Amino acid sequence: MKHILTSLILTLLSINFAVAASGDADAGKTKAATCAACHGSNGIGASDTFPNLAGQHADYIVKQLKAFKSGDRKNPLMGPMAAPLSEQDMADLAAYFSGLPHDGSSQDGGSADAGSTGSAAPAAYIPSPAAGKSLYELGDPSRNIASCIGCHGNEGNSEVLIYPNLANQHPEYIAKQLMNFKNKSRNNYAMNQFAGNMTNDDIADMAAYFADPAAVANVVPRRVTPAAPITAEVIAGKAKSATCAACHGADGNSPVAIYPKLAGQSADYLIKQLQEFKAGTRENAVMGPMASALSDQDMLEIASYYAAQKIATAELAGSEIGKKLYFGGNVKRKITACVACHGANGKGMNKAGFPTIAGQNESYLKAQLMNFKKGERNNDYNTMMQSVASKLSESDMTELAKYMASMK
Numbered sequence: 001m002k003h004i005l006t007s008l009i010l011t012l013l014s015i016n017f018a019v020a021a022s023g024d025a026d027a028g029k030t031k032a033a034t035c036a037a038c039h040g041s042n043g044i045g046a047s048d049t050f051p052n053l054a055g056q057h058a059d060y061i062v063k064q065l066k067a068f069k070s071g072d073r074k075n076p077l078m079g080p081m082a083a084p085l086s087e088q089d090m091a092d093l094a095a096y097f098s099g100l101p102h103d104g105s106s107q108d109g110g111s112a113d114a115g116s117t118g119s120a121a122p123a124a125y126i127p128s129p130a131a132g133k134s135l136y137e138l139g140d141p142s143r144n145i146a147s148c149i150g151c152h153g154n155e156g157n158s159e160v161l162i163y164p165n166l167a168n169q170h171p172e173y174i175a176k177q178l179m180n181f182k183n184k185s186r187n188n189y190a191m192n193q194f195a196g197n198m199t200n201d202d203i204a205d206m207a208a209y210f211a212d213p214a215a216v217a218n219v220v221p222r223r224v225t226p227a228a229p230i231t232a233e234v235i236a237g238k239a240k241s242a243t244c245a246a247c248h249g250a251d252g253n254s255p256v257a258i259y260p261k262l263a264g265q266s267a268d269y270l271i272k273q274l275q276e277f278k279a280g281t282r283e284n285a286v287m288g289p290m291a292s293a294l295s296d297q298d299m300l301e302i303a304s305y306y307a308a309q310k311i312a313t314a315e316l317a318g319s320e321i322g323k324k325l326y327f328g329g330n331v332k333r334k335i336t337a338c339v340a341c342h343g344a345n346g347k348g349m350n351k352a353g354f355p356t357i358a359g360q361n362e363s364y365l366k367a368q369l370m371n372f373k374k375g376e377r378n379n380d381y382n383t384m385m386q387s388v389a390s391k392l393s394e395s396d397m398t399e400l401a402k403y404m405a406s407m408k
């Protein structure tokens with residue numbers, strides 16, 4: 001776990017560095033001559049096994065080239081290709097490919113199919129594009145598969161720079177990468193979780209969806225399981241949460257700004273916090289004694305109850321400065337963008353242990369950032385939050401807290 005998370009942090013930090021060198025598309029065009037054999041002169045891979053680069057986000061291209069060079073992403077063809085590239089070369093190449101039209105309309109349309117090899121589907125299964133679309137848009141909460149649309153965008157057109165576009169990518173390549181994430185020959189913490197929980201049939205469905213998303217555009221996605229079923233735990237948790245209501249509100253929407261809202265927070269995160277208050281690894285004079293009285297079962301039930309409640313949000317002014325820092329980080333000061341872990345809508349990532357921060361009380365948010373910075377709160381895996389917070393000034397924290405509190 002620690003190892004995976006360390007590499008996640010390094011990966012995330014390298015995203016920030018990736019933005020640093022600015023690329024020259026014309027210089028990139030010349031340098032791309034060596035890439036054309038496989039990725040096409042128009043950035044459209046010459047066959048199924050060669051991914052399209054046309055219109056891909058520049059930051060993403062740079063990040064992958066660095067990963068091939070360092071060996072973090074292993075591929076016998078790309079390793080040697082990336083090894084001699086300088087940071088400037090990478091930036092130039094990325095500027096060039098990202099500027100090419102997505103559909104390969106630039107020149108000689110080199111997307112000729114040279115024969116599929118790496119298909120992940122067993123021969124007997126007939127993949128369903130409609131099932132792929134449903135999984136893409138809704139995920140499957142019962143199997144811990146996040147919906148892909150939240151990161152990769154509508155029909156694979158991602159709006160967040162660190163999430164690659166999947167639109168117009170070869171379906172065989174998408175299937176192969178999902179298999180690579182699943183068997184961990186390609187490492188990305190989030191993608192390893194989602195792909196790891198996908199069956200080979202799911203992967204084949206996903207590839208079938210990307211073969212022609214327009215073909216199933218009108219299909220209404222089918223939810224595989226209801227999102228948050230009212231379980232016995234939720235009902236029992238409601239009764240047990242009576243002692244918490246004075247500070248956290250009956251439905252987890254704390255009326256007082258110094259007490260965090262618990263409504264809609266992920267159950268796993270809440271349980272982790274309660275366990276740590278009890279063990280003293282997260283120190284707090286009020287919550288320590290409150291949590292010590294709870295058994296594991298109590299924690300499960302109370303956490304399930306709060307997770308099933310809806311967070312109450314208000315129209316708040318927010319902060320443009322905070323928003324910029326949240327989405328962009330700061331390259332010079334090596335501040336990792338918060339969006340990388342807490343998500344574009346601030347809802348975090350349950351299974352990775354990244355909490356929801358959207359709509360949380362502002363003074364609580366600021367206090368936690370301060371606690372992480374001082375090391376008074378140090379229950380974050382591998383010091384993920386402490387290392388981010390250590391680089392924030394007090395005014396950064398004020399603006400970030402304002403912005404996060406305004407997110408919905």
Ligand code: HEC
Pocket residue numbers: 031032034035036037038039049050051052053060061062064065074075077078081093164176
């Ligand atoms: C001999 C064939 C070949 C050449 C030449 C080649 N590549 Fe690749 N490239 C590949 C293959 C194969 C992959 C997919 C690797 C995998 O499956 O993980 C790839 C993947 C990539 C990716 C990752 C794409 C993604 O969506 O994750 C980038 C970026 C890339 N290549 C850039 C380049 C650049 C820039 C050059 C020229 C300097 C180049 N490649 C030259 C074969 C090649």
Ligand code: HEC
Pocket residue numbers: 051063135136145146147148149150151152162163164165166173174175177178187188190191194195206349
């Ligand atoms: C929390 C955000 C997030 C979610 C949700 C997510 N992805 Fe990803 N995905 C990423 C990131 C980040 C990468 C790039 C990883 C890297 O840098 O190597 C990626 C990479 C990929 C790639 C490889 C693209 C390429 O060009 O090499 C595929 C394919 C993919 N994701 C498919 C999916 C599918 C299918 C789902 C839904 C089951 C999904 N993703 C859900 C963040 C996400």
Ligand code: HEC
Pocket residue numbers: 241243244245246247248258259260261262270273274283284286287290291302355367
């Ligand atoms: C007297 C007021 C009070 C009561 C009663 C109380 N809490 Fe808290 N709770 C707090 C405060 C203050 C914090 C912030 C602690 C900190 O700053 O680290 C907190 C934090 C938490 C957190 C961490 C939230 C986060 O986002 O990290 C959880 C979980 C929690 N409380 C659950 C409970 C539960 C469950 C109960 C009832 C069994 C309860 N609390 C009762 C005051 C209270």
Ligand code: HEC
Pocket residue numbers: 008009012260272325326335336337338339340341342353354355356357365366368369379380381384385388400
């Ligand atoms: C590498 C991933 C990562 C990045 C980047 C990151 N966070 Fe976090 N954050 C976490 C994790 C993990 C936790 C929960 C730690 C724990 O288990 O208690 C957390 C917790 C928090 C909390 C406390 C939430 C609560 O309910 O107590 C706040 C506030 C927060 N982060 C804000 C930010 C801000 C602002 C940024 C950007 C400047 C940021 N984070 C960047 C991973 C990250």
